[in-house]
Amino acid sequence: DAKTTQPTSMDCAEGRAANLPCNHSTISGNEYVYWYRQIHSQGPQYIIHGLKNNETNEMASLIITEDRKSSTLILPHATLRDTAVYYCIGRVPGGFQKLVFGTGTRLLVSP
Amino acid sequence: DTAVSQTPKYLVTQMGNDKSIKCEQNLGHDTMYWYKQDSKKFLKIMFSYNNKELIINETVPNRFSPKSPDKAHLNLHINSLELGDSAVYFCASSQVGLAATHQETQYFGPGTRLLVL
Numbered sequence: 001d002a003k004t005t006q007p008t009s010m011d012c013a014e015g016r017a018a019n020l021p022c023n024h025s026t027i028s029g030n031e032y033v034y035w036y037r038q039i040h041s042q043g044p045q046y047i048i049h050g051l052k053n054n055e056t057n058e059m060a061s062l063i064i065t066e067d068r069k070s071s072t073l074i075l076p077h078a079t080l081r082d083t084a085v086y087y088c089i090g091r092v093p094g095g096f097q098k099l100v101f102g103t104g105t106r107l108l109v110s111p
Numbered sequence: 112d113t114a115v116s117q118t119p120k121y122l123v124t125q126m127g128n129d130k131s132i133k134c135e136q137n138l139g140h141d142t143m144y145w146y147k148q149d150s151k152k153f154l155k156i157m158f159s160y161n162n163k164e165l166i167i168n169e170t171v172p173n174r175f176s177p178k179s180p181d182k183a184h185l186n187l188h189i190n191s192l193e194l195g196d197s198a199v200y201f202c203a204s205s206q207v208g209l210a211a212t213h214q215e216t217q218y219f220g221p222g223t224r225l226l227v228l
Contacts, residue, residue: 043115043201043219044154085152096142096166096207099217101154 004088009106012082018075020105022088025069031090033064035073036099039084044101047073047086078109114138115220117202123226124192132187132223134202142166143185144203144217145177154201160185161207192227199224 005023012018024033035047048055048062050071055062061074075082085104091097115136124130136143144167145157159167163179174190189196202220 038154041222043203043222044217045219046216049216093215096159096161097215098144098156098159098167098169100156103153 004090004102006086006088006102006105008103009108012075012078012107012109014080014109014111015077018078018082018107018109020073020075020086020088020107021070022073023070024088024090027068027090028092031092033062033068033071034089034091034099035060035062035086036089036101037084037086038104039081044087049091078107080109080111083107083109115202115204115218117200117220117223119223120221121224121226123228125228126192126194128192129188129190130192130225131189132200132202132225134185134187134220136183136202136204136218136220138204138206138218140204140206140218141182142205142207143179143182144205145185145187146201146203146219148199148201148222150198158185158187189225192225194227197225197227 032049032051034049036044038044048060050062050064064071085106087101087104118133142161144159147157148154156169157171158177160179176188179185199222201222203217205215205217
């Protein structure tokens with residue numbers, strides 16, 4: 001699985017878009033980019049995943065660069081409840097794959 | 112409805128004791144996991160079971176023994192507890208597909224906070 005690099009922390013004002021970057025320059029051709037988050041004292045929560053195309057769901061959008069060496073998770077209108085640690089994880093599909101969590105980005109959404 | 116549940120939520124015990132943590136999922140998934148999150152917040156997989164069979168064992172001391180009585184349950188028994196076992200333990204489940212195109216999301220429980228004194 002690709003090694004991912006994320007900023008340690010980010011701040012965002014409530015109601016604004018939160019853009020969380022992730023570098024995964026060693027990602028392989030069939031490796032997906034997954035995003036999970038962990039709100040304080042809770043278990044990690046799946047957000048979104050993608051391979052090449054940009055993806056959007058009810059929680060967030062995922063923008064993957066054309067060379068797939070980096071991606072950005074976008075929370076379009078951040079709320080206080082989005083304060084969490086966000087993990088970007090590279091993962092090959094199929095089979096019995098473990099999730100390898102890095103240090104993630106601690107996002108603080110302020111009023 | 113709780114998808115992945117763990118009991119107990121908090122566990123405080125003395126060094127040398129033996130304790131168990133239970134996990135149940137009602138999602139119909141065939142694969143379950145145990146993760147450990149230490150005091151520095153690093154989250155690392157310990158075990159994975161698929162259809163009651165051990166699939167992943169990440170060099171965990173043999174004082175830790177997972178047991179899966181059925182697909183919906185994966186319990187973690189810890190013998191001779193040590194101070195370093197203090198952590199938050201998360202159970203997770205997923206439906207694993209072997210096809211190259213299959214995508215799999217893991218669902219996590221709320222965690223069990225273990226403190227060894």
